[in-house]
Amino acid sequence: MPIELAALPYDRTALEPHLSGDTVEQHHGHHQRADIERVNTLIAGTPLKDASLEEIVRRAQGALFEHAAQAWNTDLYWRCLQPAAAGGGGEPGPKLAQAMDEAFGGYAAFRERFEQAALRGFGAGWAWLLQRPDGRLAIAATPNAVTPITGRDHPLLACCLWQHAYYLDYRDQREKYLAAWWQLVNWRYVASRMR
Template sequence: MLLDRRYFLILIGATTSAATLSNLATARADDGQLSTRNDPSFKLPPLPYAYDALEPYIDKRTMEFHHDKHHATYVKNLNDAISKHPNLKGKTVEQLLQSLTSIPDDIRKTVRNNGGGHLNHTMFWEIMSPNPDNKPRQPQGEIAKAIDKSFGSFEKFQEQFNDAGTKQFGSGWVWLVKAKNGALKVTTTANQDSPILQDLFPIMGNDVWEHAYYLKYQNRRADYLKSWWNVVNWEEVNRRYRGRF
């Protein structure tokens, strides 16, 4: 009887714990907002791999600073801004940016810069993955066919993407985006602007702010861009290509 009662209590405790964890579990949206039922604030998403997992292409120290300092700051600043206007709580980053003209004047610039930074970086971590074999990666599946159709070949697309990223003046991003008509194109944005501000969906993008590469590549942005292809997660890029418009 004592054993049965003890088992019953353990079972009840486990069930209660599981329910609690379920209620608090976070759900990742495409825009990078992590939310819980009781906490609508934006959260810094964890890296989907270890800090040193992208070496030798992206070094551990850069990933630590980039994720834990830069991205974390965008999340904090965005939450601080939204806290001034409680009616905006619960909106996704995409919703905020797509209705930027309706955002109150006192936080509009902050939301644009830090909301864009949060959105861009959440995508950035996900479209990269470790390459333990150290072999060049090629796109597969639907995105490979779409790239060939739009640019002639993967090599031509890669050359155009790298060239645009190298020539982006100052800080910013280089993107492969999809328009509502399904057309693909390479574009760039300054600072942390997201392509969704231009009604374009970002399929993949590379961060060309100096903080993304300077510790390892110094001023050799072109070398960083060429090396970055070794860690592109084409499975995730394919998912994003299928997911919108």
């Protein structure tokens, strides 16, 4: 059964003014769709033809891994966002806030360290809030399509650092994109992913 491009959890213009409908369409309707189409081409007639996207990511290598991981990462990215008018942004609720206090010394310190990780990397990639197997929180930045689901960490929050996530709106100013991105984080969803 082919992998399908998941619908956005909101209208493509719902993240405005922080992310434009054009950016969302380019990112979801073009880039993510192309990754899904490539995955389906590469799994046709193979033992992975009926696997879930996550299973494909965990078992694939080479081009199949790159496209599958990018599609999986991007799907999580959309779910981690919520229109500001519907409650996106702000700060995390008590459970996640307490975990951030323990791991980073509070939300403000977490945000500063997350931004440092997101700005440190060169080129395309991802910034993550992760939960370690022992329950502790951690921050990581990964290049290209590298994803935590191939390891032991559990991703809670994904921030796409590929230029197509922000170039139409912010050109090469990743700092401005991050400032806008924080206004859209769906902390309720992020907390729901905690184990």
